[in-house]
Amino acid sequence: MSSRDGAVAVLLAAEPGRMPRADARRNIERLVEAARAAVAEIGVEVTAHEIARRAGVGIGTFYRRVSSREALLEAVLDEVLAEMTDLAANAAADPDPWRAFETFAAAYVRLRAESCGIREAVGGACGPNLDPVLGEIQEGLRALVERAQKAGMMRADVVWQDVPFLLAAVATGPRTLRLRAGEEQWGRNLRIVLDGLRAPRSQGLPGTPPA
Incomplete structure (x- = not known):
């Protein structure tokens, strides 16, 4: 804890x-x-x-x-986000680098999918007071990504800064193009993203990575 x-x-x-x-x-x-x-x-x-x-x-x-x-909201959001730093630390203890990353990614996306406030907070809606805990989550995620890449389990043409954007894109609204999301649609989306991140990959990525 x-x-x-x-x-x-x-x-x-x-x-x-x-x-x-x-x-x-x-x-x-x-x-x-x-x-x-x-x-x-x-x-x-x-x-x-x-x-x-x-x-x-x-x-x-x-x-x-x-x-x-x-x-009150700052204290509550800080508490919930701090739980994510604990999850990252616990995941890092897993001897399997890919499983460690996958475990954290699933927990992170679930929280984003289930909490409007967390989606807004990680998007910067709450000002600079949450920057310290958001920085801790950044560092935890960076370490998990780089460890998986070093082990050859994650594609090397991804930078760790790509990953928060990919995970943010997993959570979706309930409807699009007259289609209704399935049960735990975010879980289906996450699996596709995770499969896309696994090594080896033969094609490079276009454009420049996020700053």
């Missing part, structure tokens, strides 16, 4: 110089749980009133327990 503090701990630490009462802690825990679900379903534009409603507290309690909607 990551040594990073979770969202509840971060918000409790912001309490001004005193230990919060048990009911205050419970309210923070409810707000974190509600915010996490609301961000996944609605995205980062979810309102404080909607989070408070889901948590079963009034808007006054919301602002007594957290300094702002933005502070």
Whole structure:
């Protein structure tokens, strides 16, 4: 597990110089749980009133327990993204480099597919405060990609910066060209992308890699 503090701990630490009462802690825990679900379903534009409603507290309690909607969402998103750094570290312990990359890629794409807020956060919608944890995910993914390439298991004409764009493209909307996505369409898309990344490949890629 990551040594990073979770969202509840971060918000409790912001309490001004005193230990919060048990009911205050419970309210923070409810707000974190509600915010996490609301961000996944609605995205980062979810309102404080909607989070408070889901948590079963009034808007006054919301602002007594957290300094702002933005502070709550930042703590929740940081917590969820930190879980991805843990997944990358756990995957890296797998002795099989390709299986390690594949395991992380599947977990990363699933989270993107199931959470509107995470898709927005990794796309830069939440400003620079999440840059440190996004940088950790970058480094974890880079290490997995380069290890698989060094082992000859991933095509060498791909740079690691290509991979986040490929994984981002896997999650799809429910409809396109009058077609409806199948169950776990993202899983089908991911398999095609993973097969395309496996070595050996005889054809090179056009254009220049992402910067």
